[in-house]
Amino acid sequence: xxxxxxxxxxxxxxxxxxxxxxxxxxxxxxxxxxxxxxxxxxxxxxxxxxxxxxxxxxxxxxxxxxxxxxxxxxxxxxxxxxxxxxxxxxxxxxxxxxxxxxxxxxxxxxxxxxxxxxxxxxxxxxxxxxxxxxxxxxxxxxxxxxxxxxxxxxxxxxxxxxxxxxxxxxxxxxxxxxxxxxxxxxxxxxxxxxxxxxxxxxxxxxxxxxxxxxxxxxxxxxxxxxxxxxxxxxxxxxxxxxxxxxxxxxxxxxxxxxxxxxxxxxxxxxxxxxxxxxxxxxxxxxxxxxxxxxxxxxxxxxxxxxxxxxxxxxxxxxxxxxxxxxxxxxxxxxxxxxxxxxxxxxxxxxxxxxxxxxxxxxxxxxxxxxxxxxxxxxxxxxxxxxxxxxxxxxxxxxxxxxxxxxxxxxxxxxxxxxxxxxxxxxxxxxxxxxxxxxxxxxxxxxxxxxxxxxxxxxxxxxxxxxxxxxxxxxxxxxxxxxxxxxxxxxxxxxxxxxxxxxxxxxxxxxxxxxxxxxxxxxxxxxxxxxxxxxxxxxxxxxxxxxxxxxxxxxxxxxxxxxxxxxxxxxxxxxxxxxxxxxxxxxxxxxxxxxxxxxx
Numbered sequence: 001x002x003x004x005x006x007x008x009x010x011x012x013x014x015x016x017x018x019x020x021x022x023x024x025x026x027x028x029x030x031x032x033x034x035x036x037x038x039x040x041x042x043x044x045x046x047x048x049x050x051x052x053x054x055x056x057x058x059x060x061x062x063x064x065x066x067x068x069x070x071x072x073x074x075x076x077x078x079x080x081x082x083x084x085x086x087x088x089x090x091x092x093x094x095x096x097x098x099x100x101x102x103x104x105x106x107x108x109x110x111x112x113x114x115x116x117x118x119x120x121x122x123x124x125x126x127x128x129x130x131x132x133x134x135x136x137x138x139x140x141x142x143x144x145x146x147x148x149x150x151x152x153x154x155x156x157x158x159x160x161x162x163x164x165x166x167x168x169x170x171x172x173x174x175x176x177x178x179x180x181x182x183x184x185x186x187x188x189x190x191x192x193x194x195x196x197x198x199x200x201x202x203x204x205x206x207x208x209x210x211x212x213x214x215x216x217x218x219x220x221x222x223x224x225x226x227x228x229x230x231x232x233x234x235x236x237x238x239x240x241x242x243x244x245x246x247x248x249x250x251x252x253x254x255x256x257x258x259x260x261x262x263x264x265x266x267x268x269x270x271x272x273x274x275x276x277x278x279x280x281x282x283x284x285x286x287x288x289x290x291x292x293x294x295x296x297x298x299x300x301x302x303x304x305x306x307x308x309x310x311x312x313x314x315x316x317x318x319x320x321x322x323x324x325x326x327x328x329x330x331x332x333x334x335x336x337x338x339x340x341x342x343x344x345x346x347x348x349x350x351x352x353x354x355x356x357x358x359x360x361x362x363x364x365x366x367x368x369x370x371x372x373x374x375x376x377x378x379x380x381x382x383x384x385x386x387x388x389x390x391x392x393x394x395x396x397x398x399x400x401x402x403x404x405x406x407x408x409x410x411x412x413x414x415x416x417x418x419x420x421x422x423x424x425x426x427x428x429x430x431x432x433x434x435x436x437x438x439x440x441x442x443x444x445x446x447x448x449x450x451x452x453x454x455x456x457x458x459x460x461x462x463x464x465x466x467x468x469x470x471x472x473x474x475x476x477x478x479x480x481x482x483x484x485x486x487x488x489x490x491x492x493x494x495x496x497x498x499x500x501x502x503x504x505x506x507x508x509x510x511x512x513x514x515x516x517x518x519x520x521x522x523x524x525x526x527x528x529x530x531x532x533x534x535x536x537x538x539x540x541x542x543x544x545x546x547x548x549x550x551x552x553x554x555x556x557x558x559x560x561x562x563x564x565x566x567x568x569x570x571x572x573x574x575x576x577x578x579x580x581x582x583x584x585x586x587x588x589x590x591x592x593x594x595x596x597x598x599x
Contacts, residue, residue: 019114025181026192028111032063032173035108037204039067044211045163048189051176059181062174064162069125069169082151084121084134112136116175122157123171130154190214199223203306223301224270224329237282240291247271247372250364257340265334269368272327274379293326303333309351318362324373399539403470432461472539474498481576485546494542501580510535
């Protein structure tokens with residue numbers, strides 16, 4: 001039986017028109033990688049370089065593999081075709097099995113047409129002693145109006161700098177004259193490939209497949225941060241901590257479009273370690289962006305037969321992107337039998353999910369992303385409160401600095417002797433040593449954490465040795481008062497009760513989150529590291545009240561100390577209870593007169 005060359009397409013005009021099918025450069029390269037994986041390749045090498053042809057500069061993109069190669073002949077409908085020209089033709093495909101990535105018979109032909117004016121293919125199987133070669137040249141086809149590529153001949157890819165030119169089996173596809181790449185430069189293409197391929201082919205890179213780009217070996221990138229071998233998973237601050245268990249998983253059973261068989265769609269939602277990430281020293285908006293933990297990367301990673309089709313999809317609003325969900329990651333996996341239900345198109349980089357599928361995914365999702373967002377906000381507030389507390393204990397705030405400056409011109413509350421001042425310093429030193437001993441005895445702290453805490457303690461107590469220091473700190477006060485006053489000599493310490501109803505409003509004022517500012521990378525409003533004017537005023541009121549209490553104690557030396565202390569205690573009780581009541585009935589500006597929903 002004579003072997004025929006298969007028409008690449010019917011009519012040169014079709015080929016020119018097909019160049020506008022909209023297949024992007026990276027998607028075209030993915031088609032070649034898909035074919036290599038389907039050919040059971042263990043090593044796939046991508047080469048991108050400039051190529052000078054007849055005085056014009058193009059970009060050459062070549063993909064080589066060590067797969068089983070393309071058969072010398074393929075028989076279809078009683079006709080024996082040249083193997084390479086057959087797989088190059090539009091719409092021609094051969095049985096690969098449903099577990100393969102390729103399926104439609106358009107991937108290679110459409111990618112070659114959209115990407116390059118000339119495409120060369122070299123292949124060898126276990127039955128071949130030499131490479132077989134043919135090519136597609138769109139300009140030649142247009143000039144001759146002949147769409148049949150030459151029947152394959154023996155030829156080595158000598159002009160290509162291959163990683164393994166002597167492979168026993170394999171295929172090389174070279175887009176020789178790429179004339180409209182996106183990005184437009186070799187450097188840009190290499191950069192995009194090295195950042196995208198590790199995520200798109202993460203399952204294969206985590207298995208038995210090795211992929212390189214211009215000699216650089218790629219490691220998998222896992223958007224769910226669960227894969228141990230992923231280069232983006234590991235110890236802070238260089239990587240993101242590994243997620244041990246998903247937050248939510250669900251399985252949706254779907255029937256294939258034209259059949260009775262049902263197949264599973266696997267949904268996975270994970271919550272990153274918010275506390276570890278948000279608490280580490282190098283955390284910042286820039287760090288979040290560097291790790292890809294930004295709003296643009298939210299949404300679903302959709303994976304078909306182990307290959308990511310798209311990333312960051314909302315699926316028509318099922319997943320609403322928001323800064324509060326930067327610690328949420330989600331993935332949908334499905335087999336190729338459900339291609340029609342997911343609207344997979346010929347180049348496998350586009351999809352149009354049916355509404356019935358969206359509805360089932362939405363139901364199975366069980367509002368998990370929003371649940372994680374709420375948990376994230378709770379943890380974020382706790383961390384910020386702790387940071388503010390540590391900051392107030394160590395570095396004087398603007399309000400504290402102002403109070404200390406003003407106190408220089410105010411009457412001393414009490415005249416301390418040198419002996420009393422020394423006793424105050426000794427008392428402070430004892431408290432400092434006691435707190436440092438507790439840190440050193442804490443087995444849960446590593447060496448760096450312990451050292452950091454000890455430095456904070458040193459700084460905190462150094463301030464307290466100042467006989468004129470004014471401090472606003474936070475603690476849980478058992479009396480229920482909004483604040484307590486504590487004195488050492490002329491020192492004035494106002495302790496804010498973090499369990500009082502007003503504390504949440506106080507923290508919002510302190511951090512500036514009451515302003516409705518833009519959302520930060522960790523989900524809450526952007527916060528200002530400097531103290532807000534509103535919280536400065538509140539701190540001044542608290543410090544003035546605490547100072548007044550100290551003055552009252554000194555002014556009424558003739559009275560029993562317990563009587564004075566009791567009077568001041570009752571004053572704070574009445575003051576704090578009134579504040580609590582005012583907040584309870586602070587409405588939204590309406591005239592309803594009812595209590596607000598504040599706790």
